[in-house]
Each structure stands twice: as structure tokens, then as C-alpha cells.
Amino acid sequence: MKITILGPWGAYPAAGGATAGYLLEFNGNRVLLDCGSGVLSILQNYMPLNELGAVVISHTHHDHVADLGCLQYACIIDTDLNKRTKALPIYVAGLQPTGHNPYPSMEGSEVVPFFEKEILHLHGMTFSFLKTFHGAYCLAMKIQSGSATIVYTADTYYDDSLIGFCADADLLIAETSFYAGQDAKKYGHMNSEEVGHLAQMAKVKKVVLTHLPHFGDIADLEDEVRVKFRGEVVLAATGLQFEV
Template identity: 50%
Template structure:
């Protein structure tokens, strides 16, 4: 199981980079976790778009789904060029109150998911989902394959009820939207120290901080998280790949 940072910024991308997006390569699958602004451009440095087999969309904020429209067009073109044999599967977090929609064009199939959904692929790869505390309906995802577990929280306030979903993960990929002395909950997010505390309570093996702020010295986020978590703490960087 390999995960690569495609986009690491919250709100908007810095020059030449992207907001939330992570490429998971496991078995025969290439799965994109979120598809924020700039993700499609960066992603093509590592794979061709027609190689994608599924996309998980955690919620409907633009920094997590802004490039979905362009991705739909790419899939349409790839189907017509016969570079894609099967439509791309879009796993889109929605609840009964959600009215937002994405265009469903030739080349893509949308599957609405919620916290009770379980997605299992033919080789045993399994995705389960959990609700996070954000300002809109938002799901985190746990990805399990051959005894390895990756958990991605997407956006959330600090919430100890998440611990059972994160417990003993080989890698926890979570946000650190603010520095330790900020009121992150006001914005629906976590601080660096809250991310570290959550990782510590869940007993995860490795912590990867992402959804980074556009101010301050971002290396401080890692130092602050490490005050709360004794395991390895890594700050997301463009193109960084972690192998489990």
C-alpha cells in the first residue's frame, strides 16, 4: 500500500501545488482521496488520468472537490479515445439533506456513500467510512488491505469519538489546519496539537499532517504535534510517498 501527497493545502493551492488530494496505490488499484483545486494537474506528474480506478470525495467544499468537473471531462475524453475501458467510480459523501450535485458524464459513475457504506473490491481491498465533525456532511475513510490500515480523516474538529475508527492505523493522514494557539474548532478544523493528541489516543503507528495553513512557519506544526504524539510525525510535502 502506497500513498502519495498530491495536494497538501487548505482553502486554496500555493503556486504550482494543490489543495486536498492523495494518490493511493494498492494492488491493481489507483484511488484518489479527494480532488481539490490543482489536483488534476499535479496528479499527471505521477500517473495518467485514465489509470485511476476510483475517487473518494469526502465533502463538498471546493478545496476537496474543485477539480471534479475537469476530471469528468477527462474521463469522457478517455472513453472516446478508448484509453479507459470502464467508467471511473466516484464515491461521493452525501446525506439525505445534501442537494449538491456533480455532472455525471460518460466515463464516470457516481455512488453516494455515508457512514454505513462498505466498499469492497474483488481483491479484498475494503473501504469503510465514518462521520467527522465539520461544517458540512463529511466522511473520513479507513482503507484496509492485507493487514495494513490507512485512515484519512478529511476535515474535522477535534473529536475523541473518532478514536475507535483510527485505532492502531499504520498511517493516520489528518489535518493540521492551525497552530497550537488557535481556536481551530471555530472554523471546523483541528490544530497541530489536537492532531497529535488524536493520534496518541488512537495508538497509530505514523502520523502525516496535511491541510496546511498559508501563514506562519509550517515546520512548527510537526514540532507541535510531536509534543502530543511519541510516534513518527511527518509533514505533508508535494510528491511525498509513504509505503506501508
């Protein structure tokens, strides 16, 4: 599996950047994890939109779904131009099937709600989930193919239950929204010290720090995580790629 960082920022994109978005590739198939602000523009540097095979959305906060409607419009256009012959499945965590649905299916795309206990099998990869600790219904993702495992925390404050879910991951993509010593929990996020503890206790091979803050010196996050974690630490940036 290969994963490309499209958007490393939390809350809003830095100039020319994007919030949460990650392109996952396996055996020529492509799945988008989250679709935040600016993601759609950056994604097209790597592939045409009509080749996207599925989308999995961790939760519906704006910095994770802001470009989703535009992606659906792209699916309409590609369908009308005969560039897309099958509807794009868009899996949205916690979306309720009754009442007002802010993300309806459209021509060229099918919105599918999913929940914590479900398992998704997408293009040779298995997705399992853990409900995280955040202001909205949010699911961390574990993606496995053969012996390779990627875990994406999505948004969450620290809790010991994350350790088992992340255990022995080849790659942990962890939200790191605050610096060591700062109270991230009240915002539903983790700080660098907590991410380092999680990575060390879960015995992951590599941790990528994402959902980055717009204050302070983000390079400090790496040093702060290394106080707790003895493995490889990487600061997320648009275009970085990892293979497991």
C-alpha cells in the first residue's frame, strides 16, 4: 500500500495547502481518506478525478469534508462526459439515514453511511474502525492488506483504548494538533506528548504527525514526540509518500 499526504493541516489550509486528505493506492486502485479544504485541487496533481475508486470520510467536520460537494460535482461532469461509468462510493462515518442529509447521493456518486462495528473491503484492502473521542461522531481507520497495516487516528483526544487499535502498525498517521504540555483534550485533540506515548505504547514502526497547528514552530512537534517514542517520526507535508 502507498499513501500520499494531500492535506496535513487542521482547521483551515495554509496558503496553497489543504486540510485533511490522504490518497491510498493499492494494486492500481485509489481510495481517498477524507476530503478537506483544498484536497481536490492537490489530488489532481497525482491523478484524474475519474480514476478515484472510493472515498472514506472519518467525520463531517468542515476540515475533513469541505471539498466533498465539489468532488460530487466532478463526478456528475465525468459521468456526463462518459469518463466515469460507475458511481463513486463515498463512505461517510455516522451519517444518519433519516432526517436531513447534508451529503445526498448525486449522479455519479453514492453516499453510504457506515459505523464503528462495520468492516469495509475496498479494492483488496480491509478497513476496520474505532470510535474516537471528538466533538462529532468520528472513526479512526485501520487499513490492512496481507501483513501490512496503516492506522489513521482521524481526530481524537488521547485515550488508552487507542493503544490496542494502533498496536504494531507499520505506519501510524496521528493527529498532532497541540504542543507538549498544552491541554488538547478540551478541544477533542491530542498534543505531541500524547502522540509520542501512543506510538511508543502501541509499538508502531513509524509515526506521521498530521492535522498540524497554525501556531508555534511545527518542527518542535517532532522533537517533542521523540521524547516518548523511539521509532521514526515524520512531520506531514503535502506530497510526502509512504509505502508499507
